[in-house]
Amino acid sequence: MNSNSPDEAIITFKDVVKRYPxxxxxxxxxxxxxxxxxxxxxxxxxxxSGKTTALRLIAGFExxxxxxxxxxxxxVTDVPPYRRDINTVFQSYALFxxxxxxxxxxxxxxMAGVRAEERKKRVNEAxxxxxMEKMADRFPHQVSGGQRQxxxxxxxxxxxxxxxxxDEPLSALDLNLRxxxxxxxxxxxxxxxxxxxxxxxxxxEALSMSSRVxxxxxxxxxxxxxxxxxxYEPTSRFVAQFIGKSNLVSANVKYENGEPLATVCGEQFPLxxxxxxxxxxxxxxxxxxxxxxxxxxxxxxxxxPGQVSDVLFLGHTCEVKVRCRDQEFIAFAPAYKDGxxxxxxxxxxxxxxxxxxxxxx
Amino acid sequence: xxxxxxAAPIESPRRVGLFRPGTLLPQVPMFVWLAILxxxxxxxxxxxxxxxxxxxxxVFDPTIENYARAFQxxxxxxxxxxxxxxxxxxTTIAAVIAYPMxxxxxxxxxxxxxxxxxxxxxxxxxxxxxxxxxxxxILGEKGVLNTFLLQMGFISQPxxxxxxxxxxxxxxxxxxxxxxxxxxxxxAIERIPQDLVEAANxxxxxxxxxxxxxxxxxxxxxxxxxxxxxxxxAVGDYITPSMVGGLNGTMLGMVIAxxxxxAGNWPYGSALAVILLVAVSIVLxxxxxxxxxxxxxxxxxxxxxxxxxxxxxFAGKLKAYGAFLLFCLPYAxxxxxxxxxxxxxxxxxxxxxxxxxxxxxxxxxxxxxNAALLAALNRSLLVGLCVLAISVIAGTGFAIxxxxxxxxxxxxxxxxxxxxxxxxxxxxxxxxxxxxxxxSVPVGIWRLVLGHSTFVMPVVMMTVLARLRRLDxxxxxxxxxxxxxxxxxxxNVILPLARSSIIGGALLGxxxxxxxxxxxxxxxxxxxxxxxxxxxxxxFGFTPSVNAIFVCIGLLSIVLTLIARQFLETNKKAx
Numbered sequence: 018m019n020s021n022s023p024d025e026a027i028i029t030f031k032d033v034v035k036r037y038p039x040x041x042x043x044x045x046x047x048x049x050x051x052x053x054x055x056x057x058x059x060x061x062x063x064x065x066s067g068k069t070t071a072l073r074l075i076a077g078f079e080x081x082x083x084x085x086x087x088x089x090x091x092x093v094t095d096v097p098p099y100r101r102d103i104n105t106v107f108q109s110y111a112l113f114x115x116x117x118x119x120x121x122x123x124x125x126x127x128m129a130g131v132r133a134e135e136r137k138k139r140v141n142e143a144x145x146x147x148x149m150e151k152m153a154d155r156f157p158h159q160v161s162g163g164q165r166q167x168x169x170x171x172x173x174x175x176x177x178x179x180x181x182x183x184d185e186p187l188s189a190l191d192l193n194l195r196x197x198x199x200x201x202x203x204x205x206x207x208x209x210x211x212x213x214x215x216x217x218x219x220x221x222e223a224l225s226m227s228s229r230v231x232x233x234x235x236x237x238x239x240x241x242x243x244x245x246x247x248x249y250e251p252t253s254r255f256v257a258q259f260i261g262k263s264n265l266v267s268a269n270v271k272y273e274n275g276e277p278l279a280t281v282c283g284e285q286f287p288l289x290x291x292x293x294x295x296x297x298x299x300x301x302x303x304x305x306x307x308x309x310x311x312x313x314x315x316x317x318x319x320x321x322p323g324q325v326s327d328v329l330f331l332g333h334t335c336e337v338k339v340r341c342r343d344q345e346f347i348a349f350a351p352a353y354k355d356g357x358x359x360x361x362x363x364x365x366x367x368x369x370x371x372x373x374x375x376x377x378x
Numbered sequence: 379x380x381x382x383x384x385a386a387p388i389e390s391p392r393r394v395g396l397f398r399p400g401t402l403l404p405q406v407p408m409f410v411w412l413a414i415l416x417x418x419x420x421x422x423x424x425x426x427x428x429x430x431x432x433x434x435x436x437v438f439d440p441t442i443e444n445y446a447r448a449f450q451x452x453x454x455x456x457x458x459x460x461x462x463x464x465x466x467x468x469t470t471i472a473a474v475i476a477y478p479m480x481x482x483x484x485x486x487x488x489x490x491x492x493x494x495x496x497x498x499x500x501x502x503x504x505x506x507x508x509x510x511x512x513x514x515x516i517l518g519e520k521g522v523l524n525t526f527l528l529q530m531g532f533i534s535q536p537x538x539x540x541x542x543x544x545x546x547x548x549x550x551x552x553x554x555x556x557x558x559x560x561x562x563x564x565x566a567i568e569r570i571p572q573d574l575v576e577a578a579n580x581x582x583x584x585x586x587x588x589x590x591x592x593x594x595x596x597x598x599x600x601x602x603x604x605x606x607x608x609x610x611x612a613v614g615d616y617i618t619p620s621m622v623g624g625l626n627g628t629m630l631g632m633v634i635a636x637x638x639x640x641a642g643n644w645p646y647g648s649a650l651a652v653i654l655l656v657a658v659s660i661v662l663x664x665x666x667x668x669x670x671x672x673x674x675x676x677x678x679x680x681x682x683x684x685x686x687x688x689x690x691x692f693a694g695k696l697k698a699y700g701a702f703l704l705f706c707l708p709y710a711x712x713x714x715x716x717x718x719x720x721x722x723x724x725x726x727x728x729x730x731x732x733x734x735x736x737x738x739x740x741x742x743x744x745x746x747x748n749a750a751l752l753a754a755l756n757r758s759l760l761v762g763l764c765v766l767a768i769s770v771i772a773g774t775g776f777a778i779x780x781x782x783x784x785x786x787x788x789x790x791x792x793x794x795x796x797x798x799x800x801x802x803x804x805x806x807x808x809x810x811x812x813x814x815x816x817x818s819v820p821v822g823i824w825r826l827v828l829g830h831s832t833f834v835m836p837v838v839m840m841t842v843l844a845r846l847r848r849l850d851x852x853x854x855x856x857x858x859x860x861x862x863x864x865x866x867x868x869x870n871v872i873l874p875l876a877r878s879s880i881i882g883g884a885l886l887g888x889x890x891x892x893x894x895x896x897x898x899x900x901x902x903x904x905x906x907x908x909x910x911x912x913x914x915x916x917x918f919g920f921t922p923s924v925n926a927i928f929v930c931i932g933l934l935s936i937v938l939t940l941i942a943r944q945f946l947e948t949n950k951k952a953x
Contacts, residue, residue: 111577125581
């Protein structure tokens with residue numbers, strides 16, 4: 018369908034630094050990276066991490082202090098927002114209060130000088146795509162938040178921009194509506210084939226919808242990878258803790274016969290990734306740990322004896338906190354109507370060494 | 379039917395009652411106020427306009443003679459037309475100056491926005507009379523303008539062309555209107571969230587296009603309010619025309635006022651007032667019709683100027699400096715008369731001509747020895763404080779009633795209570811004379827206090843009501859949920875939160891009362907307030923002490939405002 022190669026860059030950052038007046042550290046300071054044509058790209062990070070700044074730089078609302086930004090081959094660093102072929106879905110939706118839904122969606126087409134007939138047709142199409150055709154004549158204050166959100170979306174894609182920027186567009190919606198909208202977004206992106214750049218602090222949204230995710234913190238990109246790699250192979254402590262639920266385990270590494278061996282709570286196992294002697298940090302996901310009531314050891318797994326200190330019943334599963342010597346582990350254990358683990362029960366916590374992730378920091 | 383359903387907002391804010399359900403008692407004072415101070419005066423005006431005048435006395439003998447006389451007189455038509463035209467045109471010119479100024483201050487100025495606003499407001503505190511008088515000093519035959527032109531060699535002898543004509547009236551109206559329009563437009567533009575402008579840019583609208591499609595439509599209602607206020611002030615003003623207008627600058631307001639003074643024909647004056655009122659209403663209706671914008675700007679705050687996106691080129695910088703200079707120009711226009719007042723207050727000569735003769739503090743000393751002036755000042759302050767007390771209590775009370783009392787037809791009642799603000803000064807003065815005469819309120823302080831309250835109370839009420847409407851309705855629910863009775867919710871939750879708006883409204887109202895001259899002239903009798911006293915001085919022998927006292931009042935009000943602002947700021951930080 019698309020003649021362009023799948024990895025053709027549509028947006029490229031080259032050593033971009035943005036500093037706000039009066040701030041000690043730059044809001045954004047990134048080396049080179051690209052967003053590819055047609056992909057659903059997420060920028061994920063806590064508030065104040067620089068993710069919105071990145072978006073505003075792409076849209077043209079902010080100007081980089083140094084470095085260049087490209088759309089395709091064109092350097093757009095100095096191009097004003099209204100000459101960029103990019104549209105934004107604002108966090109506040111920013112619907113024009115004095116225009117109806119229809120007029121709001123028609124706005125970018127009007128600015129582009131599209132003829133009235135054609136305009137009407139495309140506005141109707143766009144409103145249908147977000148299931149808002151029945152509310153075309155209402156004003157923004159007459160519809161609900163979710164409906165406003167959908168119209169803001171329609172307004173952003175009706176002009177068929179090269180890239181659609183979405184700034185936490187779902188943050189004002191309730192859980193049900195948010196899940197509905199996630200499906201709408203993914204569906205839409207497939208249908209219209211526009212590149213989506215999606216900014217969010219919600220890891221669930223980022224992982225479920227994106228083809229690639231950039232995790233940012235402190236103005237820097239911490240990791241840029243596919244959702245599953247981000248989830249299973251976080252390269253830093255920050256990413257591991259920000260995404261999903263991970264135990265942070267301190268281990269001691271020692272070389273024996275040239276093989277690095279890690280010691281955790283007295284148990285030794287090979288840790289091929291380790292590069293030096295001494296204490297290191299390991300990450301193990303909650304779901305990679307198995308808690309069994311005493312005795313039986315499983316093959317190829319490391320088992321640490323411990324004592325249950327806390328059990329949280331979550332419905333489909335239990336979150337079990339186990340104390341092994343001086344460290345605490347949290348694991349997911351299957352929940353049963355009765356016969357769950359009890360407080361103070363002696364257990365074994367076991368895991369595969371290959372599920373451990375070694376952090377650089 | 380379906381349309382009505384569609385138009386209903388999805389999330390209409392709930393208002394929990396602050397009052398015991400079912401009791402109408404709290405509404406009684408509001409209806410009494412409405413009946414006596416708003417409806418009765420206007421009913422009387424219309425009533426009297428259908429009566430006869432015999433030898434200066436009103437006789438009960440229904441007739442349409444007064445209207446017939448007015449309609450047959452080409453002079454009245456001509457005067458009405460000119461009055462409306464001069465007021466409308468001067469207001470429009472003022473808007474052409476004030477709108478770009480307000481836009482610049484609210485959107486482009488990066489720093490010093492409060493100063494820009496304050497500098498426009500300050501002239502409003504210097505008595506209207508003084509500012510008008512200063513224009514006479516500038517435009518007169520021995521005035522500043524003539525002196526300047528003579529010295530530059532543009533003219534060979536002093537020209538009388540500047541003063542005592544419509545142009546002088548016109549110029550003075552423009553001068554008086556600029557601050558009102560600026561404030562109204564500034565607050566409208568400042569409220570427009572920046573992300574709407576960004577969204578427009580994002581959709582491909584250039585700067586000019588985004589102004590045209592976003593800023594302009596959303597600021598139109600604010601502009602309409604500013605235009606209406608300025609228009610009302612001009613149309614109901616008979617002071618300015620008689621000071622700078624001369625014979626050629628006569629306006630309808632002067633004729634109406636004279637029917638209640640020298641001419642002594644109240645019914646005819648009332649008929650003229652009704653005619654003026656109808657004409658003004660038509661103009662205002664048109665203004666609001668053209669400024670109507672569908673939709674509601676939801677959410678507050680936002681605003682703010684565009685962040686300068688990228689470093690500017692040399693040409694860009696040049697343009698920016700040019701724009702800044704243009705922005706500063708109207709300030710020179712606003713301050714020239716004020717500076718003259720200050721200069722003449724130190725001048726040894728009693729005649730107000732340039733160049734200054736010599737410096738003296740004599741006039742400041744004389745203020746302290748001028749018993750009549752001090753008595754007038756005292757009276758003004760006394761009236762102002764009484765008006766303040768009545769207006770704050772009534773205005774705050776009515777605002778709370780409308781916000782939380784579930785009053786039937788609240789919208790209509792609110793508009794009716796604010797009606798006196800929308801009546802030209804000269805007409806309001808007449809209606810009040812009529813009602814006080816009927817109820818035999820003694821001439822003097824009481825008439826002034828009640829009369830001023832009719833237009834100061836709505837100012838306080840609207841300020842407080844605007845604040846209450848923006849409060850989270852859940853606060854009252856939370857308070858009663860936590861066990862507070864009606865009274866303690868009022869005392870512990872509503873009043874503290876409304877405090878800054880009450881103070882703001884009160885300050886504004888106090889200034890309005892102390893500076894009022896058009897309405898006061900009708901109510902004051904033999905014991906004048908300060909502005910009325912000054913007005914008499916200007917006609918029958920002027921002393922530069924008046925300059926001195928207004929310099930003092932001006933400085934005092936600036937200091938007080940700065941202190942009040944400091945106080946409110948610290949309060950905000952503490953909260």
